[in-house]
Amino acid sequence: MKVLKFGGTSVGSAARIKNVAQLVQRENRPVLVVLSAMSGTTNRLVDITGLLKHKRTDEAKKQIQELHRQYQLVAEELFETENWKQQALQLLEEHFQYLQAFTQDLFTVNEERAILAQGELLSTALFHFHLLETMVPGTLLPALNFMRLDQDQEPDMTYIRENLQREISQHDQNQIFVTQGYICRNTFGEIDNLKRGGSDYSASLIGAALKAEEIQIWTDIDGMHNNDPRIVKNTYPIAELSFDEAAELAYFGAKILHPSSVWPAKQENIPVRLLNTMQPEARGTLISGKTTGQNIKAVAAKDCITAIKIQSSRMLLAYGFLRSVFEVFEVYKTPIDMITTSEVAVSITIDDTKHLGAIVEDLKLYGNVEVEQDQTIICIVGDFLAESTGYALEVVTALQHIPLRMISYGGSKNNISFLIKTEHKVEALTALNDNVFGKSKN
Numbered sequence: 001m002k003v004l005k006f007g008g009t010s011v012g013s014a015a016r017i018k019n020v021a022q023l024v025q026r027e028n029r030p031v032l033v034v035l036s037a038m039s040g041t042t043n044r045l046v047d048i049t050g051l052l053k054h055k056r057t058d059e060a061k062k063q064i065q066e067l068h069r070q071y072q073l074v075a076e077e078l079f080e081t082e083n084w085k086q087q088a089l090q091l092l093e094e095h096f097q098y099l100q101a102f103t104q105d106l107f108t109v110n111e112e113r114a115i116l117a118q119g120e121l122l123s124t125a126l127f128h129f130h131l132l133e134t135m136v137p138g139t140l141l142p143a144l145n146f147m148r149l150d151q152d153q154e155p156d157m158t159y160i161r162e163n164l165q166r167e168i169s170q171h172d173q174n175q176i177f178v179t180q181g182y183i184c185r186n187t188f189g190e191i192d193n194l195k196r197g198g199s200d201y202s203a204s205l206i207g208a209a210l211k212a213e214e215i216q217i218w219t220d221i222d223g224m225h226n227n228d229p230r231i232v233k234n235t236y237p238i239a240e241l242s243f244d245e246a247a248e249l250a251y252f253g254a255k256i257l258h259p260s261s262v263w264p265a266k267q268e269n270i271p272v273r274l275l276n277t278m279q280p281e282a283r284g285t286l287i288s289g290k291t292t293g294q295n296i297k298a299v300a301a302k303d304c305i306t307a308i309k310i311q312s313s314r315m316l317l318a319y320g321f322l323r324s325v326f327e328v329f330e331v332y333k334t335p336i337d338m339i340t341t342s343e344v345a346v347s348i349t350i351d352d353t354k355h356l357g358a359i360v361e362d363l364k365l366y367g368n369v370e371v372e373q374d375q376t377i378i379c380i381v382g383d384f385l386a387e388s389t390g391y392a393l394e395v396v397t398a399l400q401h402i403p404l405r406m407i408s409y410g411g412s413k414n415n416i417s418f419l420i421k422t423e424h425k426v427e428a429l430t431a432l433n434d435n436v437f438g439k440s441k442n
Contacts, residue, residue: 061103223239329348
C-alpha cells in the first residue's frame with residue numbers, strides 16, 4: 001500500500017479535487033489518501049475562533065456564513081448529478097450549523113480544536129462523495145477513530161497501528177481509502193490536532209503504522225528545491241535527499257515539508273516522494289535512507305530568530321555554566337536552534353519568544369545578557385564528512401560581504417549554519433546560488 005497526502009492547494013477547488021481523484025486512480029495497488037483542508041479554510045477557521053474568543057459573535061456568524069457560501073459554490077461545481085449535489089449541500093448545512101452553534105454559548109479551548117477540525121472533515125467528505133458519484137469504490141476512514149496522542153502529546157503509535165489496521169480490515173475489498181490529515185484525539189478522547197502543517201505528519205505516521213511501500217506528499221511545487229524559489233531565480237528540484245538532509249532543510253525553512261514528518265518514515269525506512277499535483281509527471285524529490293555522495297545539496301532560511309548572548313567572567317574554567325544556561329530554556333520549554341561558545345560567553349538562538357522576558361531575567365543570574373531580534377538562520381545542507389575539505393570555505397567565501405553573527409559547523413555532518421540579520425537574507429541566498437550552485441541569473 002502507498003500513502004498519498006494532498007495539501008490544501010491540491011484540493012483547493014472543484015477542478016483540483018477532480019484532478020486528485022484521477023491521480024489516486026493511477027496506482028495499481030491499494031492507496032490511503034490523506035487530505036488537508038481546502039486552501040484558506042484553516043486560516044478562516046482560526047479567524048473565527050479568534051472572534052469567538054473575544055465574544056465578537058456577530059462577526060463570527062458573518063465569517064461562518066461567507067465560508068459556507070464558498071463551499072456551496074464548490075459543491076455546485078463539483079457534483080454533476082442532482083442526487084449527489086443535494087447530499088453534499090446537506091452535509092455542508094450540517095457542518096456549518098454545527099459551527100454556528102458555537103456562537104450561542106461559552107467558547108472553550110476544546111471547542112476551538114473542534115472548530116479547526118472541520119476543514120479536513122469537509123474536504124474528505126466532499127472528495128469521498130465525488131469518488132462515489134463517479135462510480136469509484138472508496139472508503140472514508142475517520143481519522144478520529146485511529147489517530148491519538150498519548151499523555152505526553154506525542155502520537156500513540158501502538159494505538160494508531162492497531163486501530164488503523166482494524167478500520168482497513170473492515171473494508172479490505174476496496175483499493176482507495178480516504179482519511180483526514182492534521183486531526184486526532186488526545187489521551188482524554190477529545191478532538192485535538194497535530195498542529196499546523198500536521199497533515200504531512202499524519203501521512204508519515206500512517207505510512208509508518210502500515211509499513212507502507214511509499215509515502216507521497218503532493219503539493220504545488222515539483223519537489224524540494226536547492227534554494228527558495230520565492231526569492232531566488234532559476235532554482236531546481238533536488239532529485240534525491242537522505243532522511244537527515246531532508247529533516248535539516250524542513251526544520252530550517254523549506255516549506256514544502258513539515259519538519260516532524262521525516263522521523264516516522266525514517267524509523268521504518270519508508271521512502272518519501274515529494275510531487276507536484278499541477279505537474280504530476282515531474283520527477284520530484286525522493287527522500288530515503290540512501291546517501292548520494294559528498295556535496296552541497298541545498299540552502300534554506302529560517303526567519304524570526306532571536307539571538308541571546310550570555311557573557312560572564314565567572315565562566316572561565318567554571319564547570320556547570322552551560323548546564324545552568326540550558327536548564328533555563330528547559331524550564332520554559334523553549335528549544336534552541338544554534339549555539340556557539342567561547343571561554344567567557346555563550347550565544348544561542350531561539351524561534352519561540354513566548355517566554356523571552358522571563359528567560360532573560362533568569363539568565364541575568366549568570367552574567368550580562370544581550371538580545372538581538374530580526375535574525376535569520378541560513379542553513380547549507382549536504383553530506384559533509386569530517387575528513388572532507390573545502391565546503392566551509394566555499395560557503396564562507398560566498399558570504400564574505402555579509403556580516404555573520406554566528407557560525408555552526410561540525411554539530412551535524414549534514415548542516416553548516418550561519419546567523420545573519422534578516423535584512424541580508426535575500427542577498428545571502430542569492431550569493432549562495434551564484435557562487436555555490438551557479439544557477440542564479442538575477
